[in-house]
Amino acid sequence: MSYRVANRQILDQISFEVERGETLVLLGRSGSGKTTALRLINRLLDPSSGTIFVDGQDVAQLDPISLRRRTGYVIQEFGLLPHWTVEQNVALVPRLLGWPEEKRKERARELLDQVGLGEMAERPPRQLSGGQRQRVGVARALAAEPGLLLFDEPFGALDPVTRHEMQQQFLRLQERYRVAAVFVTHDLLEALRIGTRIAVLDAGKMECLVPRDEFMQVDKPVTRSFIETIRV
Amino acid sequence: MDPIVLKSLLSDVVQLTGEHLVLAGLSWLIAAVIGVGLGILGTRRRALREISVVVANVLQTIPSVALFGFLLPVPLIGGIGRHTAILCLVLYSLLPILRNTIVGIQSVDAPLREAAVAMGMTDGQLLRLVELPLAAPTILAGLRIALVTNIGTAVIAAIIGGGGLGVLIFRGVASVDTIQILAGAIPAAAMALLADAAMTLLEKRLRVQ
DSSP: OOOBOOOOTTSOSOOOOOOTTOEEEEEEOTTSSHHHHHHHHTTSSOOSSOOOEETTEEGGGSOHHHHHHTEEEEOSGGGSOTTSOHHHHHTHHHHHTTOOHHHHHHHHHHHHHHTTOGGGTTSOGGGSOHHHHHHHHHHHHHTTOOSEEEEESTTTTSOHHHHHHHHHHHHHHHHHHOOEEEEEESOHHHHHHHOSEEEEEETTEEEEEEEGGGGGGOOOHHHHHHHHTTOO | OOHHHHHHHHHHHHHHHHHHHHHHHHHHHHHHHHHHHHHHHHHHOHHHHHHHHHHHHHHHHSOHHHHHHHHTTOTTTOSSSHHHHHHHHHHHHHHHHHHHHHHHHHTSOHHHHHHHHHTTOOHHHIIIIIIHHHHHHHHHHHHHHHHHHHHHHGGGGGGGTOOSTHHHHHHHHHTTOHHHHHHHHHHHHHHHHHHHHHHHHHHHHHHHO
């Protein structure tokens, strides 16, 4: 299974693949095009040129609605529906897919247990802390058993300790569900913790794409300036 | 007061209150369907939104007495009688309903809407599962304002032969008869207050959810 993105202008001919069980981190400053790259994958945007393949299929040929339903998407905490309970939020995509109520309830409970929020199921999202809401967001993205998960700076608004916990949990979930994950962040420490491979984007161009272990040896200007951010 | 006069006044009040209720209620229902429908479509099409709000705004600026007057000479839809009065009231109550529907839907958080789309909602699902439930209190507030205003404005229907409690009020004014004026005004005011209270209750209920 491969996922490939190639586009121009905001993104200038970038290209990458992600396998199941792997986490590709797109690292870049604000405005580098990393979020755009993510949004091209589930067709929130369409590329001006180039092709994107999900499960070997050109996404331009797929119905965007059904593509999105089988692609998990995690953003900062704002994405939860305030008038639904936590459990209903998690069961959203299964509901859109028409799963029977029993099955989607069961699935939502299972995932909430996985992220340690089993007892919060009946609460509205506003009663949860930022970190808890973010975990609900991750559980929701996993609910319909997607093969591909997209993360758009999901932990950016959290305090450092909560963020670290979320990263640990992300690794546990990735170990268990083994999805192909594309993770956008501007935090190198986060990238090094969770990424299998790391790509650095700058002004729409991909400066490098290397396995995590080789990242610190890359000798390119933007990558170096990211490495500077974690030197004490 | 002479008991026979009182009895006939009371039976007038009952009948005219019924007429008033029909005038205000029916026109409100029609305006609700048009206003909410147009409002929803307006959030999907910018041009429609702008045109409909401008038209509703202009209608609202016409003094209500004048609006009733304007429609008198218009063939088919105008003329003397209840249907013209209802048409006037529909036009007049459109703006708050339309505007609140649009504002309510547009004030749904953009990131929330985007998340819903990214999860794979169709436009219809976005409307039904996200936008309408979240906009409901605002839409209801618009409906409440329209209904309460409508009950007041429906008094003017009497001048074009539309019936309602205005009949008593105008008759009372013409004959300088305070009791007749009050016999029309008090039930109209009570009706407006009652409608306001009922709609407020409904709004609160929806907001708690």
